[in-house]
Amino acid sequence: MTPQEALFKYTLRLGDNALIQGHRLSEWCSKGPILEEDLALTNIALDNIGLAQAFLKYAADIEGKGKTEDDLAYKRPERQFYNHQITELPIGDFAVTIAKQLLISAFEVPLFSALSHSTDETIAGIAAKGVKESRYHFVHSRDWCYRLGEGTELSHSKLQQAIHDLWAYTGELFEMAEEDTILLVAGIAVDLEELRPLWKETVATVLTEATIQIPEDGTMHTGSRNGVHTEHLGHILAEMQYLQRAYPDATW
Amino acid sequence: MVIPATHSKEEIFGLLATIYDPEIPVVTIQEMGMLRDVILTETGCEVIITPTYTGCPAMGIIEHDIIELLKQNGVPEVRVTTSYSPSWTTDWMTSETKEKLKNYGIAAPIHSSCVNWLQPKSLAISCPRCNSSDTTLISQFGSTACKALYSCNSCKEPFDYFKCH
Numbered sequence: 001m002t003p004q005e006a007l008f009k010y011t012l013r014l015g016d017n018a019l020i021q022g023h024r025l026s027e028w029c030s031k032g033p034i035l036e037e038d039l040a041l042t043n044i045a046l047d048n049i050g051l052a053q054a055f056l057k058y059a060a061d062i063e064g065k066g067k068t069e070d071d072l073a074y075k076r077p078e079r080q081f082y083n084h085q086i087t088e089l090p091i092g093d094f095a096v097t098i099a100k101q102l103l104i105s106a107f108e109v110p111l112f113s114a115l116s117h118s119t120d121e122t123i124a125g126i127a128a129k130g131v132k133e134s135r136y137h138f139v140h141s142r143d144w145c146y147r148l149g150e151g152t153e154l155s156h157s158k159l160q161q162a163i164h165d166l167w168a169y170t171g172e173l174f175e176m177a178e179e180d181t182i183l184l185v186a187g188i189a190v191d192l193e194e195l196r197p198l199w200k201e202t203v204a205t206v207l208t209e210a211t212i213q214i215p216e217d218g219t220m221h222t223g224s225r226n227g228v229h230t231e232h233l234g235h236i237l238a239e240m241q242y243l244q245r246a247y248p249d250a251t252w
Numbered sequence: 253m254v255i256p257a258t259h260s261k262e263e264i265f266g267l268l269a270t271i272y273d274p275e276i277p278v279v280t281i282q283e284m285g286m287l288r289d290v291i292l293t294e295t296g297c298e299v300i301i302t303p304t305y306t307g308c309p310a311m312g313i314i315e316h317d318i319i320e321l322l323k324q325n326g327v328p329e330v331r332v333t334t335s336y337s338p339s340w341t342t343d344w345m346t347s348e349t350k351e352k353l354k355n356y357g358i359a360a361p362i363h364s365s366c367v368n369w370l371q372p373k374s375l376a377i378s379c380p381r382c383n384s385s386d387t388t389l390i391s392q393f394g395s396t397a398c399k400a401l402y403s404c405n406s407c408k409e410p411f412d413y414f415k416c417h
Contacts, residue, residue, distance in 0.1 A: 036390060036391040036393070036401070039391065039393050039394065039395075039401075040391055040392070040393035043393040043394075043397055044393070046305075046307035046309070046397055047305060047306060047307050047397065048307070049307050050303070050305060050306030050307025050308065051306045051307070053306070053307075054306055054336065116339075121337055122336070122337075124337065125335070125336030125337030125338075125339060126306070126336050128336070128337070128338075128339035129303075129305070129306050129336055129339050129340070130306070132339075132417050133305065133306065135369045135370075136369075136392055136393070136415070139369065139370065139372060139392065140392060140393070
């Protein structure tokens with residue numbers, strides 16, 4: 001893998017995580033439990049789509065084949081997507097969405113914070129914006145964890161179940177692939193193993209406060225670094241890419 | 253062939269300073285800190301802008317407004333480029349800009365050095381209508397990406413707060 005190929009794959013991963021997470025959150029549009037949450041979840045979706053656009057645009061520049069961010073979003077097959085599997089899982093009920101948001105945003109805050117010091121100026125610039133936005137996302141999901149965890153018996157059990165079900169998808173966040181190792185040496189990427197204890201502490205603090213038990217680390221799902229996904233990503237892409245597949249290069 | 257520049261950098265800045273933010277039509281893109289630089293080229297100019305939030309839907313409209321305005325004023329070729337570095341911050345807003353926001357009904361952002369992002373409820377945000385400091389945060393996510401929703405416990409009106417960023 002050349003440094004350029006590593007940078008392309010790494011930037012795609014950053015873009016794909018934001019794109020798929022944003023797409024999933026947009027499913028809450030007009031379905032939020034209360035109006036304020038409808039606005040909050042779709043605002044977070046919008047932040048994610050914006051971040052995806054910035055990263056995928058840069059990925060297209062790195063690839064140097066004259067593509068746009070839209071080409072990368074709408075014309076790549078499933079096996080060329082590198083988003084974490086946790087992002088593609090269905091939104092489930094509100095507790096599942098909040099649990100997902102907590103686990104992901106607690107990872108994104110330190111990730112973007114570290115990437116804002118990347119030697120790659122474009123990644124550093126986008127990450128510097130990303131960290132400010134993901135802080136708002138983290139505080140949002142943290143406060144809802146408190147409310148659901150200490151709310152009714154039902155809200156507590158739903159959040160506990162969601163954390164339990166999602167836990168096996170969190171190991172993937174910290175996997176170092178070949179591109180990570182190559183870019184880490186160049187000061188472009190982040191050592192994900194270093195982020196793991198930080199993430200664990202943040203998540204554990206929130207869950208303890210919310211009276212939710214922290215699951216044991218067991219067997220973790222894996223595969224996204226190689227483009228291997230759950231059955232859910234194909235369904236997302238079928239919907240998201242439909243128009244460009246049926247009517248190639250259609251514009252507004 | 254080199255085509256002489258039709259406008260100076262200052263003239264182009266002067267024109268662009270008249271473009272208002274499509275979401276908050278009382279402040280210009282320059283006052284918001286979105287207008288970063290103008291680079292003169294042989295056939296026109298390149299305008300560098302920076303987004304407030306990555307997903308800000310106003311960016312497309314702003315780009316369109318810049319191209320339209322400069323073309324109307326005889327700049328033959330205009331290119332708009334988005335830059336993320338340095339990262340936009342509400343700390344760039346002047347006190348005059350903040351006053352304009354307040355008069356429009358939006359509480360102005362507090363300086364980032366005074367904000368603990370982990371404790372948003374600890375912020376004392378004053379109502380832009382009655383100036384009361386007795387206000388409640390309803391949601392960190394409001395009508396646009398850059399605003400939070402508050403309500404005033406004195407005059408009972410809801411209002412937007414431009415989030416510190």
